[in-house]
Amino acid sequence: MAKVEKPIPETNTWTEPFWDATREGKLVIQKCVDCDQKIFYPRLICPSCFSQNIEWIEASGKGTVYTYTVVVNNAPSAFLDDMPYVVAVVRLDEGVQMLSNIVECDPASVHCDMPVKVAFKSINDEYTLPVFKPL
Amino acid sequence: MSLKGKAAIIGIGEVPSGKFPERACIVSAVESAVMAVKEKKKKREDIDTIIPTGTVYNAQYNNEMVTGRIVEELGLSGVVKNNVSVFSGGSSSSTMLKVAAGLVNIGAAKYILCLHSEKLATGLSLQGGIDLFSTAGIAKEWEVPFGQHYSSVAALATQRYKYETGTTDEQLAAVCVSNRKWAELNPNAMFRKPLSIDEVMESKMLSTPLRSKMSNMLADGGSAFVVTSPERAAEHTDKPVYLLGSGSRATHFVYSQEPDLTRFAFADAAKDAFKEANLTPQDIDVMEIYDSYPVYQLIGFEESGFCKRGEGGQLFSEGKTWPGGKYPVTTNGGMLSQGHTGGGGGVALLVEAARQLMGKAGERQVKDASFAAYTSTGGTYFDSHVTILGTVVPD
Ligand SMILES: [Zn+2]
Numbered sequence: 297m298a299k300v301e302k303p304i305p306e307t308n309t310w311t312e313p314f315w316d317a318t319r320e321g322k323l324v325i326q327k328c329v330d331c332d333q334k335i336f337y338p339r340l341i342c343p344s345c346f347s348q349n350i351e352w353i354e355a356s357g358k359g360t361v362y363t364y365t366v367v368v369n370n371a372p373s374a375f376l377d378d379m380p381y382v383v384a385v386v387r388l389d390e391g392v393q394m395l396s397n398i399v400e401c402d403p404a405s406v407h408c409d410m411p412v413k414v415a416f417k418s419i420n421d422e423y424t425l426p427v428f429k430p431l
Numbered sequence: 432m433s434l435k436g437k438a439a440i441i442g443i444g445e446v447p448s449g450k451f452p453e454r455a456c457i458v459s460a461v462e463s464a465v466m467a468v469k470e471k472k473k474k475r476e477d478i479d480t481i482i483p484t485g486t487v488y489n490a491q492y493n494n495e496m497v498t499g500r501i502v503e504e505l506g507l508s509g510v511v512k513n514n515v516s517v518f519s520g521g522s523s524s525s526t527m528l529k530v531a532a533g534l535v536n537i538g539a540a541k542y543i544l545c546l547h548s549e550k551l552a553t554g555l556s557l558q559g560g561i562d563l564f565s566t567a568g569i570a571k572e573w574e575v576p577f578g579q580h581y582s583s584v585a586a587l588a589t590q591r592y593k594y595e596t597g598t599t600d601e602q603l604a605a606v607c608v609s610n611r612k613w614a615e616l617n618p619n620a621m622f623r624k625p626l627s628i629d630e631v632m633e634s635k636m637l638s639t640p641l642r643s644k645m646s647n648m649l650a651d652g653g654s655a656f657v658v659t660s661p662e663r664a665a666e667h668t669d670k671p672v673y674l675l676g677s678g679s680r681a682t683h684f685v686y687s688q689e690p691d692l693t694r695f696a697f698a699d700a701a702k703d704a705f706k707e708a709n710l711t712p713q714d715i716d717v718m719e720i721y722d723s724y725p726v727y728q729l730i731g732f733e734e735s736g737f738c739k740r741g742e743g744g745q746l747f748s749e750g751k752t753w754p755g756g757k758y759p760v761t762t763n764g765g766m767l768s769q770g771h772t773g774g775g776g777g778v779a780l781l782v783e784a785a786r787q788l789m790g791k792a793g794e795r796q797v798k799d800a801s802f803a804a805y806t807s808t809g810g811t812y813f814d815s816h817v818t819i820l821g822t823v824v825p826d
Contacts, residue, residue, distance in 0.1 A: 302576070311572065337570075364590060366638065367578060368637065369638075370580075371578060372580050373561075383578055393687050395574045395685075419576065423576075
């Protein structure tokens with residue numbers, strides 16, 4: 297079977313600063329200037345107060361594993377060679393949640409509420425994913 | 432304003448779910464529609480509105496249903512005033528019923544045919560199915576690049592739910608066994624062979640802690656129901672199935688944005704639905720709880736108020752949810768055993784709720800069933816719906 301290319305993020309104009317930052321090894325999220333709400337994923341308006349007055353801030357990159365799974369069979373075509381890999385929902389210290397992968401550890405050692413910090417994994421020259429490793 | 436008692440289901444139809452390579456998708460639609468329409472005493476020409484729900488195995492077929500193919504196939508050209516698709520994935524059963532009830536209640540339609548047809552088992556390859564469901568409803572910017580797909584989606588909720596409630600893998604397996612007990616009695620189910628907890632526990636691990644026999648199987652299928660006003664319903668049947676209450680919340684699009692993957696919003700949805708119906712969970716005779724994976728069935732059952740959080744696993748393990756048990760749950764076998772027909776998994780549950788209340792459930796009939804609750808959810812569990820149906824309208 298021909299190797300299937302990894303899916304790259306289907307980005308939007310207003311989310312490009314996020315992907316520009318990950319390429320530079322930085323994790324950024326949005327903050328509402330009017331109500332201070334931290335926002336991820338990048339939005340057009342503040343989900344808390346409807347404001348369009350939103351700025352980018354660098355996140356601490358630290359958080360915990362809210363939940364996770366080790367994919368060992370029946371992955372999508374582009375990920376068959378990666379098995380076993382860990383998919384996790386990470387809660388950043390800033391209070392936002394994001395889907396990611398847990399890397400640089402034995403998948404069997406991952407657990408709920410495990411402290412993690414951000415790392416970066418490039419898919420190609422253009423896109424780098426924020427992933428997480430044990431703190 | 433409430434729709435309580437303002438609409439009724441008077442006819443249901445369903446074709447067997449499973450692998451039917453020779454059965455064209457439109458055949459499932461037409462056969463289900465004919466069964467549902469024939470149940471009422473009037474002519475098919477009374478149907479003035481058709482609500483097909485979405486089909487995902489093939490975009491062309493879906494477009495055909497959106498643009499009136501079923502109107503023509505049923506010989507209702509120029510008779511049907513509106514053919515309008517209502518689609519919210521697995522919760523389409525609930526949203527179709529709600530839209531239909533609203534239309535008949537305001538007099539915009541007299542008899543509405545709601546229907547679903549799908550060909551997910553034989554219209555796609557296995558890997559095609561995995562790949563389709565690694566993108567359908569999964570955010571292409573924020574989740575697909577990380578290898579998210581339907582097994583990992585379900586596994587994420589299962590892992591956290593186990594962590595917070597202490598529910599065991601064996602108890603999750605017991606949900607699959609319970610559904611199979613019902614499916615053994617359901618001629619339309621895809622899987623009818625007895626299933627044991629050991630078989631589930633020995634099945635292939637997909638995404639920890641989710642195993643293959645804890646996963647639904649994609650199926651071909653079709654089902655339909657006819658909705659009308661209570662006044663018209665009385666002309667056709669002495670057992671109309673009334674809509675008594677409904678509650679719902681849409682909580683996320685991107686799965687990882689859901690604030691509580693162990694609850695979703697079924698508690699709020701149930702609160703609204705029971706309040707509207709003026710009933711309590713103790714009044715319910717049959718619970719058609721949306722499954723697709725065992726964790727969601729436990730969450731739907733517990734959050735709707737049928738038992739305390741974290742206690743569902745034990746009830747399923749003890750067989751209390753089996754045929755003859757105190758809590759008849761998901762009595763068609765659910766998507767785990769009847770088969771997952773896309774949005775049709777939820778339609779099949781609604782049709783089963785109506786079937787039980789009409790007293791037409793054959794070997795698996797729950798005795799004297801007067802009130803049924805059913806739950807549904809679409810996409811990656813983006814919404815939570817609870818609906819109450821009954822053979823009488825309580826005060
Ligand atoms: Zn704000």
